[in-house]
Amino acid sequence: MDGDLRSLIDMTDAAHDERMIKSALKTFSHACGFERFAYLQTEGLEVRTFNSYPEEWQGVYLESHYSRIDPVVTEAKRRMEMFSWTADNWPARRSSQLKCFREQAIGYGIRSGVTIPVEGSFGSTMMLTFASSAQAADVSKLQDAQKAIQAVLAIHYRLKIIAATTIVAPKRLLSSREAVCLMWATKGKHAPEIAMLTGINPRTVQHYLDKARRKLEAATVPQLVAIAKDRGLV
Incomplete structure (x- = not known):
């Protein structure tokens, strides 16, 4: 899997647009046994995301401001190290909103996965998640934490470069x-x-x-x- 991470970093660095980055992440996700990926950057209450989740779920997530209660986002900011998770362990009984979030996430095929958080500048946090509809995702192929962090940083800076070179009105x-x-x-x-x-x-x-x-x-x-x-x- 070390080679796959190296390949992901190389493909990201060579990408000319978001489509190429998304293609590289999809290839890597499937190689690791995951079905979806999500890159998320939070700064205060502002959220930017780049993912392969169903479009309907993306809309629900952003419109409902779910990043404020998402257990994965909360845990990523607290731990600041790679970790695996499963929706079955989320404390859904704490609030009706959290329970609704859990049920919707599972309904859209997001039940387990692994997340790699990285601390950014000015209080921001970047995180890359690979998700599965399985009750417990197999994370054995994603063990090199250092290279995983390098991949998150490569994606972050490549997206910034692509955004900066986008044609201005x-x-x-x-x-x-x-x-x-x-x-x-x-x-x-x-x-x-x-x-x-x-x-x-x-x-x-x-x-x-x-x-x-x-x-x-x-x-x-x-x-x-x-x-x-x-x-x-x-």
């Missing part, structure tokens, strides 16, 4: 002057300093930064810098 493209002013802002320069460095009037520099903020929907220049870096614009 024309109305949100920065002009050359806006991009230059933004680049200096990412280096910690304020409008008067940027004006001296570029030979542009300070008020005009501020105008370019304001236009860039509106295009990228940022409230402040620091937020503009963060968004630009996250999207690979600078």
